[in-house]
Each structure stands twice: as structure tokens, then as C-alpha cells.
Amino acid sequence: MHTIGVSVEFDSAHRLFPYEGKCSNIHGHRYKLEVAFVGDTSSNAMVIDFGVVKDGLKRIIEEKLDHKLILSIADPIKDALATYDVSMLLLPDSPTAESLVSYIHLLLSKEFLSYWPEIKISYIRLYETPTCYAEI
Numbered sequence: 350m351h352t353i354g355v356s357v358e359f360d361s362a363h364r365l366f367p368y369e370g371k372c373s374n375i376h377g378h379r380y381k382l383e384v385a386f387v388g389d390t391s392s393n394a395m396v397i398d399f400g401v402v403k404d405g406l407k408r409i410i411e412e413k414l415d416h417k418l419i420l421s422i423a424d425p426i427k428d429a430l431a432t433y434d435v436s437m438l439l440l441p442d443s444p445t446a447e448s449l450v451s452y453i454h455l456l457l458s459k460e461f462l463s464y465w466p467e468i469k470i471s472y473i474r475l476y477e478t479p480t481c482y483a484e485i
């Protein structure tokens with residue numbers, strides 16, 4: 350068994366709702382996403398090709414996360430912003446790092462594990478700041 354990992358970064362904005370404090374204001378982060386997979390090496394001596402992982406991650410991030418405004422589906426400002434063609438990602442809960450890493454886990458499970466059932470996600474770690482992260 351080996352573990353391999355890659356990291357990518359993206360920029361998004363969010364606001365926590367419901368929440369009392371400065372994070373209830375719309376603000377941005379340079380998120381850093383680390384993803385690790387565990388599995389046996391195949392005949393090419395790889396668990397999974399780094400290039401395949403990076404390409405899949407880049408596609409998911411570009412389509413779903415990068416330069417989006419990430420809000421709770423219950424956040425009342427989403428309706429007003431929708432009239433201004435704001436690119437939003439709506440999550441079922443407040444868009445904390447924990448909520449976002451759960452959403453990313455769902456996306457990566459669909460992206461990778463259906464094609465490579467022999468590998469497993471070891472962990473997904475999302476840094477919201479250089480010193481704060483959530484992991485699943």
C-alpha cells in the first residue's frame with residue numbers, strides 16, 4: 350500500500366450564515382486543497398498517475414469552486430445576488446471549511462472512485478488560511 354497526494358489552490362468568497370461575527374460578511378480566501386489516495390501500485394508502479402489526479406482536480410475546481418461565491422442555501426442574500434448574475438455555489442449548510450471539504454469529498458468520490466475502485470481517498474484537507482484547515 351502506498352499513499353500519494355497532490356495539492357492545488359483556488360480563490361473563492363463566502364460568508365457564514367447563520368453566524369454572528371465578522372465572518373458573516375462576504376470575504377475571500379485563497380484555499381489550499383490537499384488530497385491523498387491510498388492503494389496498491391499497478392503494473393506501472395503507480396497508485397494513480399499524478400497527472401490524472403491533477404487534471405481531475407483542476408476540472409472540478411474550475412467548474413465548481415474557483416471564483417465562486419459560496420453560500421448556504423438558506424442564506425437570504427442569494428436571491429438578491431442572483432439578479433446580478435453572480436456565480437454562486439450553494440451548500441446545504443453554512444459554507445464553513447468543514448462543509449466545503451464534505452462537498453469536495455462528494456465531488457472527488459464521483460470523479461475518481463468510480464473509475465478507480467481499487468483506490469481509496471486517504472484524506473482531503475482544505476486550508477481556509479495558512480494555519481486553519483478542515484479534513485475528512
Ligand SMILES: [Zn+2]
Nearest residue numbers: 363372376378
Ligand atoms: Zn472565511
